[in-house]
Amino acid sequence: MAAPYRKMAVAPRVVVQNDSFDVGEEISRLLQTSEQTGGIGSFVGVVRGGDGLVALSLEHYPGMCEQVITGLACEAIGRFKLSGCTVIHRVGRLLVAEPIVLILAAAPHRAxxxxxxxxxxxxxxxxxxxxxxxxxxxxxxxxxxxRAEDEDAASGW
Amino acid sequence: MPHIELEYFAQLGDVAGRRAETRETVAGTAAALYDELRKDYGFALPSERMRVAVNAVFRPWDQELHDGDHVVFIPPVSGG
Incomplete structure (x- = not known):
């Protein structure tokens, strides 16, 4: 009898960094480290210009920030049966149109x-x-x- | 008196003029410590708009503080 298929525990990749990220590289990495992925959802947050905005400066609480994101990613992995998950968030001074955050969620099914x-x-x-x-x-x-609409979006889950 | 390790981020860092300090305090709870800091530094944000992390975990305002605790008062966040 064949040994039953044992699924690898899914561990998220969570990074907070100054540098930008390469979306293609991150997708390849996620595909290489996940099993049974049928699709990857992605979101890239960007510094939105307008009203004379030049740049955003992002600060974080090192250590706790990564822990909180890892906790959210693990919750997502359990709740949506993800096969892999990547969250990269930048800090420091970012100019208009620079990417801030990358979220990748890999799962067997697109929904x-x-x-x-x-x-x-x-x-x-x-x-x-x-x-x-x-x-x-x-x-x-x-x-x-x-913003209030952000609070509403978060509490909707 | 207990020593508390404090770190200040965002507007709290700007207003306090420092990013961290070790403080001797008789404040027994996170709420009492924040009141003390508001008096000393003039932080504008009331505690209702803030959260508090003790040893890098979100805690309620009535959280008791102990010697050596690391406390961060968290102004409204905006990630993403």
Missing amino acids: DALEATRFLIDRLKTGAPFWKSEEFADGRRCWIES
Whole structure:
């Protein structure tokens, strides 16, 4: 009798870094390290320009931030039966149109991959200790607070 | 008196003018410590708008503090 197929425990890849990320490389890596993936949901958050915004400066609470994201990723893996998951979040000074965050959720089926992607970005926005300050062309700087619609999106899960 | 390790992020770091300190305090809870800091530094945000992490885990405001605890008061976050 053949040995029963034993699924690898799925461990998320969570990184907080200054540098940018390569989406293609991250997708390849996720495919190489996951089993039975049928699709990958992806989200890339970007510094949105407008109203004279020049850059965002992102700060995080090192250690706790990674722990919180890992906790969210593990919740997503269990809840949406993911075969793999990657969350990369940048910190430091980021100019308009630079990428901030990458979420990849791999699953055997697309519905889970897409839902998990949305779950992760919604919950990450209001749950992980990141802070953004806006820097404007006229020299003004101010800290952003999460918007009511973000809170609603997070609590919807 | 117990010594508490504090770290300040975002607007709290700007207002306090420092990123970290070790503080001797009689404040027995996270809430009492935040009140003390608001008096000393003039933090504008009320505790209702904040969260607190003790030893890198979110905790309730009535969390008791012990010598050597690492405490971070968390202003409204905005990731992603």
